[in-house]
Structures are given as C-alpha cells and as structure tokens.
Amino acid sequence: MQATRDFSHYVRHLGSGLSHIDLAVEGVSCAGCMSKIERGLSALPDVTLARVNLTDRRVALEWKEGSLDPARFIDRLAELGYKAYPFEPIRAEAIETEQASFLLRCLGVAAFAAMNVMMLSIPVWSGNVTDMIPEQRDFFHWLSALIALPAVAYSGQPFFASAWRALRARRTNMDVPISIGIVLAVAMSVVETIHHAEHAYFDAALMLLAFLLAGRYLDQSMRRKTRAVAGNLAALKGETATKFVGTDEISVVPIAAVQPGDIVLLRPGERSAVDGSVTEGQSKIDQSLITGETLPVKAGPGTAVYAGTLNLSGALRVRVAAASEGTLLAEISRLLENAVQARSRYVQLADRASRLYAPVVHAAALLTMLGWVAYGATWHDAIVTAIAVLIITCPCALGLAIPAVQTVASGAMFRTGVLLNSGDAIERMAAVDRVVFDKTGTLTLPELDVTNAADVPQEVFELAGRLALASHHPVAAAVARAAGARTPLSGIEELAGQGVRGFVKGQEIRLGRPSFCGADKIANEILARDPEASVVAFRHGETRHVFAVRQRLRRDAADAITLLQKAGIEVEILSGDREPAVRHAAQSLGILEWRADVTPADKIARIEELKRQGAKVLMVGDGMNDAPALAAAHVSMSPVSATHLSQATADLVFLGDRLAPVVGAIGFSRKALGLMRQNLWLAAGYNLFAVPLAIAGLATPLVAAVAMSGSSLLVILNALRAHRGARGFG
Amino acid sequence: MEVLVFLVPMALALGGLGLMGFLWSLKNGQYDDLEGAGWRAIADDEPNPER
Structure with a gap:
C-alpha cells in the first residue's frame, strides 16, 4: 500500500483560478535562503507567487488551480534543504494581525497630530513670556484644536472602548482614568480656547496617547510573534494520520482533516494521533503516556486507543471516535490563550491599582478645587486647576510601568527559547532558590x-x-x-x-x-x-x-547545573527511574542530592517538604507523569519536546535541546521583577513631584508636557534594561 | 505676520502628506515582514535564466 499525501485541507481557492497555500519553513534565517527558496519555487511552472516572510518564517505560494499538487512544493523545498509543512492560519492569529495594524494606524495618527500640535504650542509657550498678541495665540489654539479633536477621537478608540466595556460591566480598569484624563484635557482646552485663555492642553493629551499606544503596540507585536513561531513549531511537527479513503487505498492527511468515524491505519512504531477503537489487526501497544504503565498491552479488535498510544508490533486499523483535541497545534493555541489570559492578570493588577488610584486622584482634584475657592480664587480658576490635577495624574507612567517590562522580558526569554504560559510566572520565577529536575526527558534528551x-x-x-x-x-x-x-x-x-x-x-x-x-x-x-x-x-x-x-544527557546540562549552583540555587533530582541510571546522571552532573524510584505521590511529598522548609521550588519536568508535581511546585517548567503536552500544567515551556533556557529564565525573571518594582517607584515618584505642582496651580501646559513625557520615557527606557538578564545566569 | 497664512497651511499639508504616506505603506503590507525587507534591500538582483 503506497500512501499519497493529501494536503488539500490546507489549500485556499482564491477564485480567479488561483490556489493559495501557506507553508511554515524551518531554517530560513538569511537573505540567501530567502532568494534561494523564492527562485527555487518560482521555477516550477504555473507558480504565480512565491514570497518568503522572514519574520514569521513562512512562504506564501499561489499557483494556477489544479495544475500542481501542493506536496510538490514540500518536496521541492526538501531538495533545496528546507523542511516545510503546510500551515493553517488560526483565526486568533488573523484577529491579532488585524488589531496590530489598527493599533499601528492609531499610533501613526496620534504621533502625527502630537508633532504638529507641538509645533504650534512652542510659539505659544514662548509667546506667553514675550509679546504674542492674544489673537495670534487664539489662532494657534484653534489650529491645535482642529488637529487634536479628530486625532483624539480616532486614535483614542482602543482606550475609550476598553474603558467603556469596563464601566458597562461596573468595573474599572486602567483605561478609565486614562480616558477621563484625555477627554477632560481636550474638553477643557476647547472651553479655554473659546474664552481666549492662555493655556490649552492639546499637546499633552496627544503625547500621552502616542506614548500609551506605542507601549500597547509593542506589547501586542511581541505576543503576535510568539504565536507565529509557536504556530510554525506545531505545523512543522506535521502531525498526520494515515486514513483509508477506499477499502485498501490510503492517504496521509493532516490530523485536522480526520473526522470521527474515519478509519485510520496505525503502523508499528507509530504513535496514534486520535482517540478511537481497533477494528482490525493484532498488536502490542504502549500506553505509558496515558496511563503511566510501561508494560506493553495486547491490542485486538475492540481495544480502545488514545492519542499518544505507541503501536509496537503489528499494523492496526482504528475507527476514530473523536477528532483529536490533543494535537500540538491545539495544545499550543491553548497555551497561548493561557498566556493572553495571564497577561490580563497583569492588567488586573493595574486594575486593582486603578481602583485605589481613581478615587484618590478624583478626591485630590475635588479638594484642590474647594481649597482654591476657599482661598479666594474664582470658580473658573479653581475648576481649571482641578482639571490640571486630573490631567497630570493621568496614569501614563503607571500604565506603562509593568507591561513595558513584561514585554521586554518575555521578548528576551522568547529569543532564548522560553514561552510563558502564565502571567505571574515572572514574579514567581524570580523568587526561586531551589530547582528540582526530573531526569528522563528533562535532564536527558527525549x-x-x-x-x-x-x-x-x-x-x-x-x-x-x-x-x-x-x-x-x-x-x-x-x-x-x-x-x-x-x-x-x-x-x-x-x-x-x-x-x-x-x-x-x-x-x-x-x-x-x-x-x-x-x-x-x-x-x-x-x-x-x-x-x-x-x-x-x-x-x-x-x-x-x-x-x-x-x-x-542534554549537551549543556553540566554547564547549566554549575551555573545554577554558582548562583546559590540548590539543585536536586527526583526521578522515577532506577537507581543506577539516576546515580550515573547525578554524578556526571555534580548533583549531590538525588532520589531514584520516586513515585508521583512521593514527588509531591518531597516538594511539600521543601515548601515547609521555606524553599521556593522550581520543578522542571516533562509534564507527562510529572503533572501533579509540576502543579505542586512554586513554579514549573517543561520542555516542549514532550511529545504531547496534554497534561502540561507548566508555567513556562522551553524549546530546543539545551538546558540553558531554564537558567536564563531565572535570570531574566529576577531582573524583570527588580525593574517592575523600580518602575512602580518611578511612577509614584513622578506623582509625588507633579501633583503638588498641579495643586499649587503651577502645572502649565509646558510643565504638563515635560513632566508627563519625561516620566513615560524614563519608565520605558528603564524597562528596556530587562533585555538582559540578571548577571551570572549565562 | 501675514506669512503665517501661507506657512501654517503648508506645514499642515506637509505633515498630512507624511501621515498619508505612512497609512499607505501600512495598508500596502510594508510592515508585515520587517526582517525580510531589510535583507531584500541588499540582495543582489541576479539574472534569472529560468524566467
């Protein structure tokens, strides 16, 4: 039986007689590869488009419908020396791309408007101390309003929408004080302009928007990049099933194209990708991934087979019961959903701060107004000063303080091959003072x-x-x-x-x-x-x-362990493997504490014991039979090479054959946590400095512009330092 | 000061032109592959006999 490869599931028909397919390609890293691939594929007859995207490591291909088999492209790329596999863009990815381009448009508009308004503001600021006539000032203010009003209405949308959603759900988030501050600044400036006043805050409002949008865009593009790479990783695994398309005719199809009720062929040495039951054939199967039982079991007609089951001896025909949810692509999508959720945990943190922040600020503004009235100022002046307080406390620096560090740190970790699965992982990882390794699949290669x-x-x-x-x-x-x-x-x-x-x-x-x-x-x-x-x-x-x-053993295991020990982090091995094997590994790595023949329950007991002693434990395991231990530890990490991530509860996942990312992740987390604290202090310090000025009525638009952009820049620049991890972690 | 009548609209028009250019490049997909674009600029245009 010779199987044909059927990739039609991935082909999109564009109408106009063209077909389109996206391929994830491994090993494209330079201009040379790019032109080699594009030339190699364009040389095929009837190919109308072959374009490499170096950022996402993908190739987009279009050809005249019906003239070529997509499998031909994959073979051609293999001849050129690249492994490729069709890629199905997930919906979530398309939505995120759409959002990113919207954010970038908003940022462009806000930055354009901010620069032009600033150009108009500078003559006003200098004119106020020299000899600008009021008519000229009004003219400049009206021009600023003309630019600022539509620009704020357009590019403020991401914040207004989020604030509105929160308010409708009777919650508040960081976007609520931001929106209030911006809207008030613009509204007050318009009113002041109508009354020929000296001060307008159009420039401050727009600059604030531009900074916040830049922060948001960077955060989002980081997430998008992670998703693209993880998606490629999953696609390149090329999870396929051999499906019967006739009584004796088979076709290799992607898992996504397998439906319940289909019959698939499971050859000896293959791992099942679906859940189902055997209809024909006799074999021995290894269910260790699912049950933990390492002894092979006999399988015949009627035996249940699960995704992850390894077929050992004879060929089996399996009727599919459920299309697999356990494909790597599905798992990675889920993992990234978690990461997005987790990110909102950070936003939650900021939201909690804003719950405290908003009342304090609004009370301060009210007191300012009453204070000035009691002091004998006119109501108009008192209200203007109170609004200046609200504008200047608009939590720009605070809103950037944590997300900026988070973005830079997760970006840096991502480059070393670590994906974050939960948002507070950085905080917890930074506290780690003891690392517990599983041996099989973790210290050793799978x-x-x-x-x-x-x-x-x-x-x-x-x-x-x-x-x-x-x-x-x-x-x-x-x-x-x-x-x-x-x-x-x-x-x-x-x-x-x-x-x-x-x-x-x-x-x-x-x-x-x-x-x-x-x-x-x-x-x-x-x-x-x-x-x-x-x-x-x-x-x-x-x-x-x-x-x-x-x-x-992983090639750099010994170096990684030495680094950890040098940094004062204790290391131990908890393994379910036999004693000689564990002893051998521990000795060659210089690990003094090790336990062999440990059951999953004993692993939890040991971790609980360490916890009672006050240790912050990082458990590194492959996530299969270690799942409970991973969950019990303070923070956990898994290699992504673990064939199926079905039970992966790990907070972080690392890629590749090396152990260095584990050490690196601790270093990056420590640095990042330190920077987050610093940034919060910087933001608080800014308020301590600027709020008294505003209350005293000294916060002119010039002061507001300088203080607000200065504090935002400071926080962003400080966050960039998260790019490098703490010293001594490789 | 009458010069403002020319200068201000001109400044705004130039700024607006820049903004339009940016929005056009965004729509045109020029920000889709930032890494590749950098390399394409320095790649040699070799004659391709197969075409």
Missing part, C-alpha cells in the same frame, strides 16, 4: 542516542544507518538518526521481532537483535559495562558491530 558511535568505523555506521531507515523500531530509528542517514536501501525485508536484512553488492547485511546477527558476545560485553543501554547489532558479511543506544 530521543534515544547511540553512545558508542566512536567505536564503530564511519562507513559501517553509515551503512547501518541506511539499513535502519527500513525499520520502524525506536532503537533502529535512533541509529538512523545518529548516522545522519537519508537514503534508504532498496530490497530490504523486515522479520518481525528480529530485525531487517538485505543485500549490498552481493553481501548480506542485517540489523536487529544480537542473536539475529550472531553478535551475542559483543552485546553482552557492552551490557556488562552499561546495563541501562539497549543494544542493536549490525552484521555485514562477517564483520559484526553492536550499537549501544540509550538516553543521553
């Missing part, structure tokens, strides 16, 4: 690796790798991967439970059990030295070699 590659001659290794491509067995797959084999040999037959064999230049080659290759003696020697390893033997004519395959 995939198997050949440990004795150096002992085997290069050409033998390569040949064995090519032969291994014919087998679905995980150990053989490790040999193929380690050898970097790409071209399979032809005429290979597989003997179930034994291995694979074939002929090269008349000589027989075999790969499989040591007994199958007559290499028991070498295998036993290796096993005596390293009882934890799995072995696979290779025989070429009369030469025999045995590969030892085991999980390998």
Whole structure:
C-alpha cells in the first residue's frame, strides 16, 4: 500500500483560478535562503507567487488551480534543504494581525497630530513670556484644536472602548482614568480656547496617547510573534494520520482533516494521533503516556486507543471516535490563550491599582478645587486647576510601568527559547532558590542516542544507518538518526521481532537483535559495562558491530547545573527511574542530592517538604507523569519536546535541546521583577513631584508636557534594561 | 505676520502628506515582514535564466 499525501485541507481557492497555500519553513534565517527558496519555487511552472516572510518564517505560494499538487512544493523545498509543512492560519492569529495594524494606524495618527500640535504650542509657550498678541495665540489654539479633536477621537478608540466595556460591566480598569484624563484635557482646552485663555492642553493629551499606544503596540507585536513561531513549531511537527479513503487505498492527511468515524491505519512504531477503537489487526501497544504503565498491552479488535498510544508490533486499523483535541497545534493555541489570559492578570493588577488610584486622584482634584475657592480664587480658576490635577495624574507612567517590562522580558526569554504560559510566572520565577529536575526527558534528551558511535568505523555506521531507515523500531530509528542517514536501501525485508536484512553488492547485511546477527558476545560485553543501554547489532558479511543506544544527557546540562549552583540555587533530582541510571546522571552532573524510584505521590511529598522548609521550588519536568508535581511546585517548567503536552500544567515551556533556557529564565525573571518594582517607584515618584505642582496651580501646559513625557520615557527606557538578564545566569 | 497664512497651511499639508504616506505603506503590507525587507534591500538582483 503506497500512501499519497493529501494536503488539500490546507489549500485556499482564491477564485480567479488561483490556489493559495501557506507553508511554515524551518531554517530560513538569511537573505540567501530567502532568494534561494523564492527562485527555487518560482521555477516550477504555473507558480504565480512565491514570497518568503522572514519574520514569521513562512512562504506564501499561489499557483494556477489544479495544475500542481501542493506536496510538490514540500518536496521541492526538501531538495533545496528546507523542511516545510503546510500551515493553517488560526483565526486568533488573523484577529491579532488585524488589531496590530489598527493599533499601528492609531499610533501613526496620534504621533502625527502630537508633532504638529507641538509645533504650534512652542510659539505659544514662548509667546506667553514675550509679546504674542492674544489673537495670534487664539489662532494657534484653534489650529491645535482642529488637529487634536479628530486625532483624539480616532486614535483614542482602543482606550475609550476598553474603558467603556469596563464601566458597562461596573468595573474599572486602567483605561478609565486614562480616558477621563484625555477627554477632560481636550474638553477643557476647547472651553479655554473659546474664552481666549492662555493655556490649552492639546499637546499633552496627544503625547500621552502616542506614548500609551506605542507601549500597547509593542506589547501586542511581541505576543503576535510568539504565536507565529509557536504556530510554525506545531505545523512543522506535521502531525498526520494515515486514513483509508477506499477499502485498501490510503492517504496521509493532516490530523485536522480526520473526522470521527474515519478509519485510520496505525503502523508499528507509530504513535496514534486520535482517540478511537481497533477494528482490525493484532498488536502490542504502549500506553505509558496515558496511563503511566510501561508494560506493553495486547491490542485486538475492540481495544480502545488514545492519542499518544505507541503501536509496537503489528499494523492496526482504528475507527476514530473523536477528532483529536490533543494535537500540538491545539495544545499550543491553548497555551497561548493561557498566556493572553495571564497577561490580563497583569492588567488586573493595574486594575486593582486603578481602583485605589481613581478615587484618590478624583478626591485630590475635588479638594484642590474647594481649597482654591476657599482661598479666594474664582470658580473658573479653581475648576481649571482641578482639571490640571486630573490631567497630570493621568496614569501614563503607571500604565506603562509593568507591561513595558513584561514585554521586554518575555521578548528576551522568547529569543532564548522560553514561552510563558502564565502571567505571574515572572514574579514567581524570580523568587526561586531551589530547582528540582526530573531526569528522563528533562535532564536527558527525549530521543534515544547511540553512545558508542566512536567505536564503530564511519562507513559501517553509515551503512547501518541506511539499513535502519527500513525499520520502524525506536532503537533502529535512533541509529538512523545518529548516522545522519537519508537514503534508504532498496530490497530490504523486515522479520518481525528480529530485525531487517538485505543485500549490498552481493553481501548480506542485517540489523536487529544480537542473536539475529550472531553478535551475542559483543552485546553482552557492552551490557556488562552499561546495563541501562539497549543494544542493536549490525552484521555485514562477517564483520559484526553492536550499537549501544540509550538516553543521553542534554549537551549543556553540566554547564547549566554549575551555573545554577554558582548562583546559590540548590539543585536536586527526583526521578522515577532506577537507581543506577539516576546515580550515573547525578554524578556526571555534580548533583549531590538525588532520589531514584520516586513515585508521583512521593514527588509531591518531597516538594511539600521543601515548601515547609521555606524553599521556593522550581520543578522542571516533562509534564507527562510529572503533572501533579509540576502543579505542586512554586513554579514549573517543561520542555516542549514532550511529545504531547496534554497534561502540561507548566508555567513556562522551553524549546530546543539545551538546558540553558531554564537558567536564563531565572535570570531574566529576577531582573524583570527588580525593574517592575523600580518602575512602580518611578511612577509614584513622578506623582509625588507633579501633583503638588498641579495643586499649587503651577502645572502649565509646558510643565504638563515635560513632566508627563519625561516620566513615560524614563519608565520605558528603564524597562528596556530587562533585555538582559540578571548577571551570572549565562 | 501675514506669512503665517501661507506657512501654517503648508506645514499642515506637509505633515498630512507624511501621515498619508505612512497609512499607505501600512495598508500596502510594508510592515508585515520587517526582517525580510531589510535583507531584500541588499540582495543582489541576479539574472534569472529560468524566467
């Protein structure tokens, strides 16, 4: 049965006889790649558009409908050396792109208006101390109003809408005092202009808007970038299922195209991507991801199969019960939804502050007005001074203080390969003084690796790798991967439970059990030295070699642990694995505290014990069977390589093969928390300085403009320092 | 001071032109791929015989 790849699910028909597809591409990083891909794809006949987006690492393709199979593009990109996979833009992403472009439009309008009004304000400010005649001043004020009114009405929309939503729900948020401040500033300025007064605040209101919009746009574009990269990651996993389209005809389709009731084929060595039940075939399956039970179970017609189940021996036909919710794409979307929710936790924090802030400020304004009236000022002057207090306390710096740091820090973490899953993760991460690692899949890489590659001659290794491509067995797959084999040999037959064999230049080659290759003696020697390893033997004519395959420590694990220990953070291992394996890992990493054979319940008990001792524990685990321990810890982190994130409750997720992001995340969090505190103090300090001025009636538009933009700039510049993490964390 | 009658509308018109330019570039998708745009500017235009 030869499967055809069917990507029609991803193709959009544009009308006008063109088809469109978006591909996520791995490894596009420079101008060279860009032109190579665009030329390579444009050279295909009937392709009308091939454009690389280097920011999102995607390719948009259009071609004449019906003339090309999308699988051809993927093959072409593979020939050029890039891994690609069709990408289905998620709705949320489209909405965010729309919002981002709206924010940018608002920012453009606000910045344009602010600059022009400022140009008109400066002659007024200087004219007030020299000899500007009142008619000229009025003229300039009216011109400012002409620019400011439509500009505020347009570019204030994001704030007004949010404030209105909050007020309608009988809540308040930071946008409420911001909106009140802006509207009052503009309204008062218009009234003052009508009355030929000296002061108008059009410039301050517009500048405030421009700053706040810039902050909001940056925050949003950071989130959008995270989503795009995470989306690519999910797409490139290329989760597919082999679906029966006829009685014996199969087609490889993306998971998203599998419907309940479909029959899919599950080959030996494949992980099921769907929930369902077996209709045909006999096999052994490994349910360890779902149940934690590592012993294989027999499967036959009627056996339930879940997403994540590994099929070990025979081919199975599975009737799909539920289209999978557990695809990586779905998981990552959910994860990002959490991150967005979590971000609103920060806004909540600001909202709580605004609940306190708004009454205090409004009371201060009222007192100012009454005070001035009691002091003998006219009602007009008293009201103008009170409004000046409201304008100058408009929480611009406060509104930027936390989000700006959050944006810069999450951006910096993102570049090192860490995604935030919960918003207060930064705060909690900063407090960590003890890191508990799971071993399997966390300190070690999730995939198997050949440990004795150096002992085997290069050409033998390569040949064995090519032969291994014919087998679905995980150990053989490790040999193929380690050898970097790409071209399979032809005429290979597989003997179930034994291995694979074939002929090269008349000589027989075999790969499989040591007994199958007559290499028991070498295998036993290796096993005596390293009882934890799995072995696979290779025989070429009369030469025999045995590969030892085991999980390998992450390459920079030792360095990462040393860094943590140097920074005064204690490290320990809690593993469910057997003692020799854990001891070996702990010794080679220089970790003194380790526990082996730990059950999930014991892990929680140990973490609770550490908590009682006052430690702030960071649990790093792969999120499968560690889920309860991850939830119990003060803060938690998971590698994204964990095949299915179904149970991932981790606060942070890290990508890639290295452990450095874990250390880096602590450093970035510490720095970020410090900066958030500093920023809150800066914002408070600004109010302490500016509010008395306003109450005293000294807050002229010039003072307001300088103080407000000065404080906002200070807070933003300070936030930029979150770009680098705390010292000593790599 | 009569010069203001010319200067002020001119300043506003120039500013407005800038704003229109920005909005046009935004609509035109020039901010979609900031990284790629930078590289495209310095990429060589090699003659493409296949076309």
